[in-house]
Amino acid sequence: MTRKLSRSARLRQVWNMANLSTPLGLLVAAATRTRVVRGPEGLVLGFGYRPRLPRAGAFTVGNVVLFRAGIADVAARPRLVAHESRHASQWAKCLGLPFLPAYLVAASWSMLRCGHPALQNPFEVRAGLADGGYRPRQHDRPGGSPPTRHRPDDHG
Numbered sequence: 283m284t285r286k287l288s289r290s291a292r293l294r295q296v297w298n299m300a301n302l303s304t305p306l307g308l309l310v311a312a313a314t315r316t317r318v319v320r321g322p323e324g325l326v327l328g329f330g331y332r333p334r335l336p337r338a339g340a341f342t343v344g345n346v347v348l349f350r351a352g353i354a355d356v357a358a359r360p361r362l363v364a365h366e367s368r369h370a371s372q373w374a375k376c377l378g379l380p381f382l383p384a385y386l387v388a389a390s391w392s393m394l395r396c397g398h399p400a401l402q403n404p405f406e407v408r409a410g411l412a413d414g415g416y417r418p419r420q421h422d423r424p425g426g427s428p429p430t431r432h433r434p435d436d437h438g
């Protein structure tokens with residue numbers, strides 16, 4: 283299986299390696315003994331991530347996507363992989379490591395606005411809330427509805 287990377291995927295792969303975000307992701311994978319394999323679009327996919335933090339079913343550091351689930355469960359959710367791939371592009375656009383504080387500010391902003399770290403977080407909205415497993419809140423329910431909570435398979 284030798285599928286050639288698109289030019290943009292190749293650029294992202296090289297850039298996220300150079301800006302040290304992918305090396306950081308690989309370090310996290312190694313430190314947590316998370317097994318990684320080559321994924322689509324130049325991504326590196328890790329499965330069976332165990333540590334408690336971050337509280338998410340999946341998260342992306344540079345081109346490295348770490349899933350709590352196993353490979354079969356992730357293979358059944360291509361839209362989640364697409365969502366995480368958009369985060370890899372966001373790392374690239376943020377020049378790598380500045381993505382982290384920018385994302386934390388965005389998540390805090392979203393918490394203040396709606397009580398949930400993703401639903402009004404521009405990074406998550408642009409990566410696709412539904413693809414990421416987030417269910418948008420229903421605004422029009424009489425009496426209001428509680429904020430949507432993370433499901434175990436939500437990602438961060």
Ligand SMILES: [Zn+2]
Nearest residue numbers: 406409414438
């Ligand atoms: Zn996301």
